[in-house]
Amino acid sequence: MHKIDIDTVEMTLDVMKYAVSRITNTRPPLGAPKREEELKELVGETVTAEGIGGEKAFRIFRDILVKATVPIDHPRHLAFVPAAPTRAAVLFDLVTSAASIHGAYWMEGAGGIFCENVAIKWLISLTGMPQGAFGVFTSGGTAANLSAMVTAREHWRKIKGRENQKGIIITSSGAHSSIKAMAKVIDVDLILVDTEDLMTSESLMQKIKSLDQKQLERVFAVVATGGTTNAGIVDDLDGIADICSKEELWFHVDAAYGGGALVADSVRHLFNGIEKADSITIDPHKWLFSPYDCGTVLYRDPALAKEAHEQEGSYLEITKDPGAHGFNPADYQIQLTRRLRGLPLWFSLATHGTDKYKWAVERGISLAQLAGKIISQRPELELVRPPSLSIVLFRRIGWTEEDYKSWTYKNHREGLALVTPTRWKQKGQNETVVRFCFINPDTTEEDITIILDSMK
Ligand SMILES: *Cc1c(COP(=O)(O)O)cnc(C)c1O
Numbered sequence: 274m275h276k277i278d279i280d281t282v283e284m285t286l287d288v289m290k291y292a293v294s295r296i297t298n299t300r301p302p303l304g305a306p307k308r309e310e311e312l313k314e315l316v317g318e319t320v321t322a323e324g325i326g327g328e329k330a331f332r333i334f335r336d337i338l339v340k341a342t343v344p345i346d347h348p349r350h351l352a353f354v355p356a357a358p359t360r361a362a363v364l365f366d367l368v369t370s371a372a373s374i375h376g377a378y379w380m381e382g383a384g385g386i387f388c389e390n391v392a393i394k395w396l397i398s399l400t401g402m403p404q405g406a407f408g409v410f411t412s413g414g415t416a417a418n419l420s421a422m423v424t425a426r427e428h429w430r431k432i433k434g435r436e437n438q439k440g441i442i443i444t445s446s447g448a449h450s451s452i453k454a455m456a457k458v459i460d461v462d463l464i465l466v467d468t469e470d471l472m473t474s475e476s477l478m479q480k481i482k483s484l485d486q487k488q489l490e491r492v493f494a495v496v497a498t499g500g501t502t503n504a505g506i507v508d509d510l511d512g513i514a515d516i517c518s519k520e521e522l523w524f525h526v527d528a529a530y531g532g533g534a535l536v537a538d539s540v541r542h543l544f545n546g547i548e549k550a551d552s553i554t555i556d557p558h559k560w561l562f563s564p565y566d567c568g569t570v571l572y573r574d575p576a577l578a579k580e581a582h583e584q585e586g587s588y589l590e591i592t593k594d595p596g597a598h599g600f601n602p603a604d605y606q607i608q609l610t611r612r613l614r615g616l617p618l619w620f621s622l623a624t625h626g627t628d629k630y631k632w633a634v635e636r637g638i639s640l641a642q643l644a645g646k647i648i649s650q651r652p653e654l655e656l657v658r659p660p661s662l663s664i665v666l667f668r669r670i671g672w673t674e675e676d677y678k679s680w681t682y683k684n685h686r687e688g689l690a691l692v693t694p695t696r697w698k699q700k701g702q703n704e705t706v707v708r709f710c711f712i713n714p715d716t717t718e719e720d721i722t723i724i725l726d727s728m729k
Pocket of ligand 1: 529568
């Protein structure tokens, strides 16, 4: 199994051939899921005592299974938050695997961690956080939010002497679902500022004032969103930062999706105040063109993260020895063993330069503006709100929830596009609408019109 023989060589060629043809294909077929029983029928037993051989296993994957998946970089995949990893980043993901580096400790991963750290410094510079701020790559926004909130909670317990008290986090109803999930994991209560639009400093202050003394004692953090996943809305970060500083609350900005827009001059002002955050989440696998999975958590004071996350164990002691000294990513987030998932971003940044990133993110924003313009010219369509960052919400006049759903399924089935409905709550009404999220700079005006034509 670990031998190098002719089968290994053939497998290598197969894999390389596939990789090259896939990454040079800008319009791969838009796959769709099949039921598990159907797939089983098509594929048969793949894991057996003797093995079915690499050639056959690869053929099954390439000819059957991959066709039951959606290529996230398809130019007409505008659902959820799509992705469009650069070719350089994808290729370097292969290199990252081939290089077999342990990314937890400097002792083993120095050269690779060095690269990750260069990319982290660039992200820090985009945020404008002060000297000393630093961060690490995580598996995604969920892990980044969780790591940041564990840090905040541990810090609060320590300085306020609240060892056994259950904490409270204030966030808005526009915050991502992972905030609720994270609160469950660390057993804190969430209090929501109820708004589908931006959380303002006034609405936050009002919420704080509505709490009783017991609750106030338990509040330790505010999570603002830098680009809501549903609508691309950026909270009033500057105003919220000031309240957090006055009330001595940890200020976390979840910019998992929107963080990429920090590089875009046209919208950078929306993020003013982010530099005052205690911690920030940015997902390079969303709008910074990295392959999955790649998130980051950035800290104003990384020492607090280290206090919360550093793992102790006799087998780990050597990694803390001065002889092995260096930056240990394992100390700043919840994961120990980790791949160097920041390497593809570093390589792509080094290859293309940061100006290209600026261009590619601006492209997503202009596509959203363009879609907004076309939508407002069509009598059967109506914008729900002006496009924000790269997200557009609109309605098809006269359609019911069922119409939206069957339209989504039909387009997907026919391989035309993957666009999904969402809900928009306004004045107590919970309406089904359509949502576009642009990431891929290869999406064209024609793609947009083809999708809109399918709604006539
Ligand atoms: C996507 C997203 C997350 C979750 O990130 P994952 O990488 O999917 O774990 C968190 N917050 C926001 C605002 C997001 O858009």
